[in-house]
Amino acid sequence: MKAFFSLIARDLKLAARQGSAVALSLCFFVIVIVLFPLGVGPEMTVLARIAPGVLWVAALLACLLTLDRIFQADYEDGSLDQLVIGPLPLSFLVLAKVIAHWLTSVLPLIIIAPVLALSLNLASDGVIAVTFALLIGSPTLSLIGAVGAALTMGMRRGGVLLSLLVLPLYIPVLIFGVAAVEAAVAMLPMAPHLLLLGGMSLGALVVGPLAAGAALRLALE
């Protein structure tokens, strides 16, 4: 257990020291969302209509941008070898890396999302809904992403392949994430959608670390 938390603490410390990584994905998220009013036009009703989808797609892409870093840096400097032969079972090793990734790369997006949602003229109920939906649904993004990151680790230009592997698997999260926000805006209950998102996160919590652990083992040999 000590090993598990020390690994998370180290990754957080690394992210804090190399603040640029967090800032980059955050800037990417902001810029993508700001581009939409420029492309679609400043029509308030149109923006409010597309806001849930825009927020979710931008969050998926910003998350995708940081996925390759989950294992790549440790793989390149040899730390991953040492982590793998250490006391942690592989799936817990993956889980620790995923938690650190979520805290450093996804959580900042969720924190800034309400501001961006307001700037897209989303109704206040929708703003609350999109924050909750992101909180509940986004662990799935990190967990599924870890599997892709483990599979493409050590590949040259693995990033493109990673996107192709992972983005189709993000579709269910996108559908229910957007549905939850639209339900909230339409004054309909959003609980069913959030529960489904939660279910997906729990499912990914079980399957993701196991699959990514097996993929890591393969990639290292």
Place this chain on the structure above:
Amino acid sequence: MSLSAENVTCLRGDRLVFRDISFDLAGGQALWVRGRNGAGKSTLLRIAARLLRPQAGRFFWNRTDITEDDEPYHGQYHYIGHQEVLKPVLTVAENLSFWAEFHGQGKASLEQAIEGFELGALRDTPAGLLSAGQKKRTNLARLLASPAPLWILDEPLSALDTHFIDLFRARLSEHLKAGGLALYATHQDLGIDGSQELDLDAGGGA
């Protein structure tokens, strides 16, 4: 404590790296793995560290077969490879204390590691600013930051100057005297008393 290998054969792709390697190592003994470049020294050490799987052959730790189930072997060894395993933005002490904590050790073993490889003056230096030899020493200090009976060392001397080669030799001798085991690949003879030799060029066992 003992580590033995029986008829270990390794293929990389279609190429046969080595075949039928056997050795038997008891507590207090070291095995010097020799061979020309490409003879499979690193491969053999990575197999011993469970980072690669051999195509054939068996491994035993304390006479228990660990070829399939390596549970008894877990946490019993350190592997020092070619890579320095350092995070450039963390200081020497932070790098080492992470590995000590990761293996469940406290501050005491960290101080021991820093003293053991004379890293006191560098402890607050970010690892990114270290020279190649200093990086190597920090990497080697992991051996003391969390104790393990078996040391698997791939080229531990590269980038070290003569003073630190002697220092390392002293640490290795202490480890062996305390009943530890070591498996090392170097180009030069470390002159460790009672170390066995395994010449991969000869293609046979020790």
